[in-house]
Amino acid sequence: MSTLADLLDRRDARLALIGLIVFLIAAAFPWTVPGLAGLPPLLARLVGGLLIAGLAVANILVLRRMPFEFQVLLAWAELLLVFALFFWSFGLDYRFILANVPGLLGFGAGQAFLQGAVLTVVICLVSIAFATLLALIGALARLSGNGLAFGVATFYISFFRGTPLLLQVLLIYLGLPQIGLTLEAVPAGIIALSLCYGAYMAEIFRAGIEAVGRGQREAAASLGLTHAQAMRLVILPQAMRLVIPPTGNQFIAMLKDSSLVSVMGVWELMFLARTYGRAEFKYMEMLITAALIYWLLSAVFEVIQARIERHYGKGVRP
Amino acid sequence: MPLSRRGAVLAAALSLVAAAEVSAGEALDRIKEAGVLTMSTDPEYPPQSSLDPATNEFQGFDIDVGREIARRLGVDIRFVTPGWDVITAGRWAGRWDISVGSMTPTEERAQVLDFPAVYYFTPASLVVHKDNETIATPADAGGKRIGVGVATTYESYLKKDLTIDVADAPPFTYQIDDAEIRTYDTDLLALDDLRLGDGTRLDAAFTALPTILDAIERGYPFKIVGEPLFKEPLSVAIDKGDPELAAEITRIVDEMKADGTLAKLSAQYYGTDLTQ
Numbered sequence: 001m002s003t004l005a006d007l008l009d010r011r012d013a014r015l016a017l018i019g020l021i022v023f024l025i026a027a028a029f030p031w032t033v034p035g036l037a038g039l040p041p042l043l044a045r046l047v048g049g050l051l052i053a054g055l056a057v058a059n060i061l062v063l064r065r066m067p068f069e070f071q072v073l074l075a076w077a078e079l080l081l082v083f084a085l086f087f088w089s090f091g092l093d094y095r096f097i098l099a100n101v102p103g104l105l106g107f108g109a110g111q112a113f114l115q116g117a118v119l120t121v122v123i124c125l126v127s128i129a130f131a132t133l134l135a136l137i138g139a140l141a142r143l144s145g146n147g148l149a150f151g152v153a154t155f156y157i158s159f160f161r162g163t164p165l166l167l168q169v170l171l172i173y174l175g176l177p178q179i180g181l182t183l184e185a186v187p188a189g190i191i192a193l194s195l196c197y198g199a200y201m202a203e204i205f206r207a208g209i210e211a212v213g214r215g216q217r218e219a220a221a222s223l224g225l226t227h228a229q230a231m232r233l234v235i236l237p238q239a240m241r242l243v244i245p246p247t248g249n250q251f252i253a254m255l256k257d258s259s260l261v262s263v264m265g266v267w268e269l270m271f272l273a274r275t276y277g278r279a280e281f282k283y284m285e286m287l288i289t290a291a292l293i294y295w296l297l298s299a300v301f302e303v304i305q306a307r308i309e310r311h312y313g314k315g316v317r318p
Numbered sequence: 319m320p321l322s323r324r325g326a327v328l329a330a331a332l333s334l335v336a337a338a339e340v341s342a343g344e345a346l347d348r349i350k351e352a353g354v355l356t357m358s359t360d361p362e363y364p365p366q367s368s369l370d371p372a373t374n375e376f377q378g379f380d381i382d383v384g385r386e387i388a389r390r391l392g393v394d395i396r397f398v399t400p401g402w403d404v405i406t407a408g409r410w411a412g413r414w415d416i417s418v419g420s421m422t423p424t425e426e427r428a429q430v431l432d433f434p435a436v437y438y439f440t441p442a443s444l445v446v447h448k449d450n451e452t453i454a455t456p457a458d459a460g461g462k463r464i465g466v467g468v469a470t471t472y473e474s475y476l477k478k479d480l481t482i483d484v485a486d487a488p489p490f491t492y493q494i495d496d497a498e499i500r501t502y503d504t505d506l507l508a509l510d511d512l513r514l515g516d517g518t519r520l521d522a523a524f525t526a527l528p529t530i531l532d533a534i535e536r537g538y539p540f541k542i543v544g545e546p547l548f549k550e551p552l553s554v555a556i557d558k559g560d561p562e563l564a565a566e567i568t569r570i571v572d573e574m575k576a577d578g579t580l581a582k583l584s585a586q587y588y589g590t591d592l593t594q
Contacts, residue, residue, distance in 0.1 A: 110374040177411030265399035279368035
């Protein structure tokens, strides 16, 4: 094993390995090499694979000499190009896509007030607010000495982390009317998302609170702060810094999980993508467009998260 | 014993809830009072029901039949779009009043829904990729991979446990043995997989003939195998327990059959009269 590790320490050996892997992947596709249409299939695979592996290796050799920022930029640009070529090869109907982007976003002709991507974002913002509240209560209850609070919190966390979100959505939408409470689809979806993500985030919050040093607690107590004051003024602000990155993660996950509420007939992004695609038998077009919109939304929230992180990280920045 | 008394109270409360659900005429009263008939529809099934992306208006055969029923009831119509399995699960809790959704009245569904009126019949056909050479008759598809929508009558047919719960259902025989059933969220996903190529993921798909014809018209490389395997009656569905609404729907649909309205709509969307 040590010889393999030694080998991998060498730059050129690593490069050769990468070249080999790219070749094997590329050779798995049935290429048609331009200008050599008459090539037998196996040979075409070999030539195609070699060409692409060669491109990849040459690319790495060139990039090596560049400064870091340039490498990052070029890596993104190249991957985006490969992505674009991949989708280009589907032969999609781009006019259809362009015509329906406003509809998917929620600004199409004849659409109600809240639909599409706008509705997705609104559902997630409201749900993340409730989920944060639930998570805070859940975490504090889990950390409290009160057996009843601890029991309720652990039961809640265990159930909502341990069952599929789709099931929770359906239980709330179809189950509650059985005991006389008939919710509309959007509120039912918000409740399900809040409860589910509140349970996950309660564990994040607990970890954040526990990670604040014991000395902080003792110092607060020695200053005469009550337990509640210490929590509010000393512990939680420090815990926030630790909690923000995983919470941002949860929010981005929720953005995509919110498509599950479409089973109740909520006209969010995924529902409209499927329905528009079906109407014209152009399913791929709408799925890819929806994917790009989700991605863009996530990117926006990544930026927002970075801002919030900077705000709560003030105390520890050098 | 206190425990059993509490149990009795709970049972009484539950029976009250149950009683409230099944009181006769309630749904009809609600519709007339609100002046709106709320219809559930699954807009992923052209030409029965789809959403026009340009206008965000519903369109299709089911939509027009629903509109006509509402017109004859003297009320407006509103559409909601819960998932198909949410619709067929029943217990609608007054969220919507009616499903004009090309639903086959099976025995299982009849346990939670009422089927007041069959409004047309759809032939169910087997379809293969146009490059296929091995499946010339439905019987040839025995043991092959066949794609169907989940919880559809097509799946039940392949499993040989299809029971249709209406008096005048046309008789049929099972012609495909030991199919390797591949279920999809909707029938159209099965068609998308079949489109990839003969035998790539599926050897055949099994769904409504109008759906297949619509796909072929949009350029899907398919050919239809033999004659339809069964003709399924498709019914309007309402939540269980309102005989007055059921009677009203039966009357209206009979009227639409008698005066040729249904036949005309069928010709418009399917190019032929499927209502007989």
